[in-house]
Amino acid sequence: xxxxxTGAGIAGFWVPQFVAYFIQLEGWRIAMMALGSLAxxxxxVVWFGLRERGVTKNAQPTVEAxxxxxxxxxxxxxxxxxxxxxxxxxxxxxxxxxxxxxxxxLGADPMRAAQIASLLGLSSVAGRIAxxxxxxxxxxxxxxxxxxxxxALGVVLLFFFGLGFAPIAVVLVGLAAGAxxxxxxxxxxxxxxxxxxxxxxxWQYSVFVMGYGFSPFLMGLMRDASGxxxxxLVASAGVIAFAGLLAPLLKNEPKxxxxxx
Numbered sequence: 185x186x187x188x189x190t191g192a193g194i195a196g197f198w199v200p201q202f203v204a205y206f207i208q209l210e211g212w213r214i215a216m217m218a219l220g221s222l223a224x225x226x227x228x229v230v231w232f233g234l235r236e237r238g239v240t241k242n243a244q245p246t247v248e249a250x251x252x253x254x255x256x257x258x259x260x261x262x263x264x265x266x267x268x269x270x271x272x273x274x275x276x277x278x279x280x281x282x283x284x285x286x287x288x289x290l291g292a293d294p295m296r297a298a299q300i301a302s303l304l305g306l307s308s309v310a311g312r313i314a315x316x317x318x319x320x321x322x323x324x325x326x327x328x329x330x331x332x333x334x335x336a337l338g339v340v341l342l343f344f345f346g347l348g349f350a351p352i353a354v355v356l357v358g359l360a361a362g363a364x365x366x367x368x369x370x371x372x373x374x375x376x377x378x379x380x381x382x383x384x385x386x387w388q389y390s391v392f393v394m395g396y397g398f399s400p401f402l403m404g405l406m407r408d409a410s411g412x413x414x415x416x417l418v419a420s421a422g423v424i425a426f427a428g429l430l431a432p433l434l435k436n437e438p439k440x441x442x443x444x445x
Contacts, residue, residue: 185316185366185369185370186312186313186314186316186317186363186366187312187313187316189312189362190309190312190313194305194306194309195305198305199222199305200284200298200302201302202218202219203215203219203298204294204295207294208294208295249377249378249379250376250378250379250381251376251377251379251380252379253380253383253384253387256384259375259376261375261376262375262376262384264430265368265371265372265375265388266388266391267427268328268368268427268430268431269388269391269392270394270395271395271423271424271426271427271430272332272360272364272367272392272424272427273392273393273394273395273396273399274398274399274420274423275335275339275399275419275422275423275424276335276357276360276364276420276424277395277396277397277398277400278399278400278402278403278416278420279357279403280304280357280361281399281403282400282403282404282407282416283297283300283301283304284297284298284301285297287301287347287350289412290346290347290350291347292350300350300351301354303351303355303358304354304357304358305358306355307354307355307357307358307359307361307362308358308359308361308363309362310358310359310362311331311358311360311361311363312362312363312366314359314363315327315331315359315362315366315367316366319366319367319370324367324371324374324434325431325432325433326431326432327367328367328371328428328431329428329431330428331360331363331367331428332360332425332431333425333428334359335356335357335360335361335424336421336422336424336428337356338352338353338354338355338356338357339353339357339417339420339424340421341353341356342417343417343418360424364392365389365392368385368389368392369385375434402416403416403419403420406419
C-alpha cells in the first residue's frame with residue numbers, strides 16, 4: 185500500500201516547482217492550464233492500466249469478518265479513530281497549503297519557498313514506504329504515535345528556528361503527510377475487519393478530508409489575526425501531538441480474518 189501511494193508524493197515534489205515556473209513565466213492562468221493538462225494525461229493510464237481482471241475460476245468465496253457499520257459506531261475505537269483523523273488533518277493540512285506563504289513571510293523569495301515546500305513530496309514518499317514497512321512489523325497504534333510525534337517535532341523546530349530549519353521541518357511533517365491516509369486505511373482494517381470496511385473507511389476518510397478542508401482556512405485566520413504564523417504553528421504542533429497520543433488507545437487490535445465457505 186505504501187509503495188502504491190508513492191506516486192502522489194513524487195508529484196508533490198515537482199508539481200509546486202512546475203506551477204511556480206509557469207506562474208513566473210506566463211502567469212497563474214497558464215499555470216492552471218498546464219496543471220489541468222497533466223490531469224488529462226492521467227486518464228488513458230487509468231483506462232488502460234487499471235481494468236478489472238476476471239475472477240479466478242473455482243475461486244473459494246469468503247465470509248468477511250468484523251462488525252457492521254451500526255455496530256462499529258457503538259465502539260470506542262471508532263470514535264477515537266475519527267478524532268485522530270480530524271486532528272491529524274487539522275494539524276497537517278494547513279501547513280501543507282501555507283508552507284510557501286509562510287516561508288515568504290520568513291524572507292524566502294517565491295521560487296526558494298516553493299523549492300523548500302517541494303521537499304514535502306519526497307519526504308511523503310519516504311514516509312509512505314517507511315510507515316508501510318513498520319506497519320508490517322510493529323503494532324499500528326505505536327507506528328502512528330511515533331510518526332505524529334516526529335511531525336509535531338518538525339513544527340516545533342520551525343517555530344523556534346524559522347527558515348534555517350525549514351527544510352528539516354518540511355521533511356519531518358512530510359513523513360506524516362505521506363502516511364496519514366495509509367494509517368487510517370490500515371487501522372480501519374485492523375480494528376473493524378472487512379465486513380463493512382468500505383462504509384467505515386468512507387466515514388473515517390470523510391472526517392479526515394473535512395479537517396483538511398478547514399485547516400488552511402483556520403491557519404489563515406490565525407495568521408491574519410496575529411500578523412505571523414506563530415500561533416498557527418503552536419496550534420498545529422499541539423493537535424498533531426494529541427492525535428499521536430490517542431493512538432495507543434487502539435492498542436488492543438482484534439484479529440479479524442476472512443474464512444472460506
